[in-house]
Amino acid sequence: MRAFVAFLGCKVNQYEMELIIEQLERAGIVVSPEPAGVDICILNTCMVTNEAARQSRQYLRRLRRLNPNALLVAVGCYSHLDVDSIRKCGVDLILGNKEKREILTYINEWLQKREQKVEVSQPDYGIDECVNNFLAERVRAYVKIEDGCDEYCTYCIVPLARGRKIRSKPVEIVVQEVRNLVRAGYKEIVLTGVNLGRYGRDTGDDLARLLRQILKAVPGEFRIRLSSINVQDISEDLMEMFKNKEKLCPHLHVPVQSGSNRILKAMNRNYTVEQVLNLLERLRTIDPDFSVTSDIIVGFPGETIGDFEKTLQLVERAGFSRVHAFKYSDRPGTPASRMKQKVPPEEKDRRMKLLREVAEKVAANYRMNAVGKIRTVLVEMRKNGMGYGYDEYYVRHELVSMDVGALTKVIVRKPNGAGVVSQVAGLERNLVE
Numbered sequence: 001m002r003a004f005v006a007f008l009g010c011k012v013n014q015y016e017m018e019l020i021i022e023q024l025e026r027a028g029i030v031v032s033p034e035p036a037g038v039d040i041c042i043l044n045t046c047m048v049t050n051e052a053a054r055q056s057r058q059y060l061r062r063l064r065r066l067n068p069n070a071l072l073v074a075v076g077c078y079s080h081l082d083v084d085s086i087r088k089c090g091v092d093l094i095l096g097n098k099e100k101r102e103i104l105t106y107i108n109e110w111l112q113k114r115e116q117k118v119e120v121s122q123p124d125y126g127i128d129e130c131v132n133n134f135l136a137e138r139v140r141a142y143v144k145i146e147d148g149c150d151e152y153c154t155y156c157i158v159p160l161a162r163g164r165k166i167r168s169k170p171v172e173i174v175v176q177e178v179r180n181l182v183r184a185g186y187k188e189i190v191l192t193g194v195n196l197g198r199y200g201r202d203t204g205d206d207l208a209r210l211l212r213q214i215l216k217a218v219p220g221e222f223r224i225r226l227s228s229i230n231v232q233d234i235s236e237d238l239m240e241m242f243k244n245k246e247k248l249c250p251h252l253h254v255p256v257q258s259g260s261n262r263i264l265k266a267m268n269r270n271y272t273v274e275q276v277l278n279l280l281e282r283l284r285t286i287d288p289d290f291s292v293t294s295d296i297i298v299g300f301p302g303e304t305i306g307d308f309e310k311t312l313q314l315v316e317r318a319g320f321s322r323v324h325a326f327k328y329s330d331r332p333g334t335p336a337s338r339m340k341q342k343v344p345p346e347e348k349d350r351r352m353k354l355l356r357e358v359a360e361k362v363a364a365n366y367r368m369n370a371v372g373k374i375r376t377v378l379v380e381m382r383k384n385g386m387g388y389g390y391d392e393y394y395v396r397h398e399l400v401s402m403d404v405g406a407l408t409k410v411i412v413r414k415p416n417g418a419g420v421v422s423q424v425a426g427l428e429r430n431l432v433e
Contacts, residue, residue, distance in 0.1 A: 009046025011192040015144040045078035050329040060089035077161035096120035123163040130177040141186040146193030155336040197233020208237040225249040231271040255295035259314030260307035291393035293322040299348035301339035323359035
């Protein structure tokens with residue numbers, strides 16, 4: 001029996017896709033990299049925006065067209081939001097986040113009865129699962145350390161799908177999982193969660209202590225990167241950890257969302273623009289090149305032109321190395337969906353265009369400032385004699401091909417599109433000699 005598994009959305013979804021793959025492989029099911037001609041199709045869905053929900057439906061319909069007689073399974077966050085829409089895509093099994101942990105049980109039941117089934121329960125389970133390998137990645141591994149969100153951003157439906165309680169993976173399990181992945185050859189470990197900065201709030205631990213335990217207990221050549229974390233969750237203790245540049249990447253993804261304090265309050269984001277700028281200043285005291293990427297929402301209900309201008313000003317002052325821009329979209333059941341003063345679609349488009357232009361200018365300046373500096377690149381792929389990978393600051397490099405999986409010291413030579421061109425450190429001396 002052959003299966004195809006895919007995911008949409010966040011790094012947590014990618015991690016959980018790998019867990020599904022491992023369950024299938026342990027049962028003797030061959031996992032195919034191609035969706036056509038398989039017996040089982042599984043999509044780990046996303047619904048964080050209307051666009052993500054649309055892409056989930058589109059993907060499910062495509063899988064059904066490719067495999068009209070296969071078992072089609074939709075799992076994950078979208079199942080919690082809109083079962084009826086998923087049904088219309090021809091799906092046989094609709095499972096929630098909790099159910100994906102026992103997906104083989106539901107697959108075997110369907111194979112016996114061949115009846116459509118919906119099983120979506122409250123995501124209140126503990127976090128103790130571990131991944132041994134990553135089919136989708138050769139050099140980088142994700143480790144989910146937390147699930148659930150106890151904050152209530154007015155535009156966000158994630159707590160409805162992931163649960164409103166923080167659930168943290170025990171420290172000893174995280175350490176063992178990281179140790180196993182490093183032994184397996186992974187050189188970059190990305191710690192991820194639905195609300196990563198709240199790790200340990202339910203157990204008396206915290207993210208900084210977890211990092212210290214990992215660095216103390218896991219030997220070998222590897223580095224750690226943190227995924228998305230909120231402004232208010234970056235403690236002084238955590239910032240101190242970034243002084244260990246050899247192991248902890250000087251890069252954070254901080255979803256700021258707006259440069260207007262009025263809009264941040266309406267979003268219930270629980271920080272101010274001044275706190276954002278103060279945080280960035282302190283991080284760049286530790287490392288002047290500290291890389292901060294961010295998310296920005298344009299067109300939130302009530303956002304005026306003045307509010308939007310403040311967002312553009314924040315992007316310029318913050319010096320983000322990359323910005324992911326999103327147009328606000330109503331999500332059913334959220335307070336923001338009931339707010340008045342909606343921004344017209346054409347105005348959202350205009351603001352999105354302006355934001356992207358400013359963000360790219362700022363990011364290009366960040367990359368230009370890296371010229372002549374030494375970076376450590378994790379080579380992820382080779383193509384046409386060139387190597388490609390990301391450095392510790394999450395900047396993409398193009399360089400003379402090196403072995404995939406190698407952590408390589410390079411000198412940045414020039415910007416190139418959304419990345420830079422680099423030269424292996426020491427190679428320039430050899431060329432002169």
